[in-house]
Amino acid sequence: MALLITDECINCDVCEPECPNEAIFLGAEIYEIDPNKCTECVGHFDEPQCVQVCPVACIPVDPQHRETRETLWEKYNRLQAVIPVVRVR
Numbered sequence: 001m002a003l004l005i006t007d008e009c010i011n012c013d014v015c016e017p018e019c020p021n022e023a024i025f026l027g028a029e030i031y032e033i034d035p036n037k038c039t040e041c042v043g044h045f046d047e048p049q050c051v052q053v054c055p056v057a058c059i060p061v062d063p064q065h066r067e068t069r070e071t072l073w074e075k076y077n078r079l080q081a082v083i084p085v086v087r088v089r
Helices: 049-055 070-079
Strands: 025-026 032-033
Touching: none
Parallel strands: none
Antiparallel strands: 025 032
């Protein structure tokens, strides 16, 4: 499940730097979360860091992007994949 920032967001700027996947960005009016990058902090922390620091509690689960914990782990692994460097001699 990806998370969603609702229109109750006050643009306090505390959530964006807490996201280990860089999924949070400033949208046209409020901060937004890219569901393709959000793993709810699976693989990094026990709980979503943005939810922990949000002073107005405006970050629920996005009903349009429900995912299992297994799917979140797969997304985490995909996001963390490092492409090996091949050196040609």
